[in-house]
Amino acid sequence: MSFNPKHVLGIKDLSAEEITFILDTADSFKEINTRQIKKVPTLRGKTVVNLFFEASTRTRTSFEIAGKRLSADTVNISASSSSVVKGETLEDTAQNIEAMHPDIIVMRHSASGACDYLAERLNCSVINAGDGTHEHPSQALLDAFTIRQHKGKIAGLTVVIAGDVAHSRVVRSNIYCLNKLGAKVKIAGPRTMIPPGLEQLGCEVYTNLEEAITDADCIMMLRIQRERQGKTLIPSLREYARFFGLNEQKLKLAKPDAIVMHPGPMNRGVEIASSVADGQQNVILDQVENGVAVRMALLYLVAGGEKLQDNC
């Protein structure tokens, strides 16, 4: 099969075959990142605009490096330095950027649905780099890629995602992605941080971390999002760390070869103990490394194929 999307807005609308195709494509691109000359000419002459309305270092840098390694011209715009602070609307900002003929806009925005809104209004391709609490498809794909790399498969595995679920777009994309690939997803967190009806997305919900991680193959810890009023949902960070932080003792309940993941940035001593974050079972930096390959695959698949032929 081949997969040739105009936009990548979320995992929800992708099929298992399409997700696997993206992961296989990323597998082929991964080798470039370890070469002496880390560049291929694939996207020469394409312009990628990273439009970030929210702070991000990891995702933005990852997309920028991915674009540059494919020889695309990448331009970064962040909200604090843009005309947004002068009162311009999202649509006006985007239309002004489009007037300069980029091929792909990679956008992060605090409003859920902002990327879908732009994709309907612009001619260029849009890749969602995180919209509000909705989706973060490239993160879910790099998580799936990392699990597949370490476990050799995804189907049949039990994956626990624990923490501030209500504020996490990573969770939604990951539930869709892992479900489609045949994994069993367990969600754990304080009741105040679990949105009602989450089970309908296809997961089991636990309010006890120990119970959730027993016999798990993979544990994904989420960041307590202090900037998103996380602190009003829990009595204190200390109490949170005691009940929902992953330490060595709790990790022993999982399978002995279980892997520990975190989308970053980590709050050491809160959701994850340093001994676990730096321990044998952590694959956190593999996630970051794989992120570049996965984003190369997304840029390539969005830019390639016949849909942009007029621009070639």
Place this chain on the structure above:
Amino acid sequence: MSKEVIEILDSDGVTRALTRIAHEILEHNKGIGNLVLIGIRTGGAYLAAQLQQKISEIEGEEVPLGIIDVTMYRDDLCSRSDLAVGQTDIPFRLRDQKIILVDDVLFTGRTIRAAMGAVMDLGRPQSIQLAILVDRGHRELPIRPDYIGRNLPTSRNEQIKVDFDDQNTAQAVHLIKN
């Protein structure tokens, strides 16, 4: 209208052509010193493995074998419907090596141009030579093969198909007339 299929080489014919190419490569390069084989996915990779085997039979020593996928270096990204990218696997250094690039069919020469670009990005070889099972003509770039299994003038609307068995051994070459 039914398509006419003509057998150009049978299994023995392919084997003889590869044996001769192996001898020519060794004669021209005066042995296997600094020699490496790189097959272009997928047909060329299979043939390169067969050539490696032939060279081992003659010299009693194996030459390194790599596989290259040229999709990332193609000039037609915007008009391709199939975007699948295969893996490149070259587990040795290319610097100062004599590279024998292997492909099944030589047509416009664009795949070879892409392959040369891909190889050059991985290191600076001493030389690149080209071994081809079938040269069907219609070159669009100034590229010529050094070792040719079979020269076969074709018309543009004909197709050349190399058949491989389960072990990825070339079994036959067919010309398909439309």
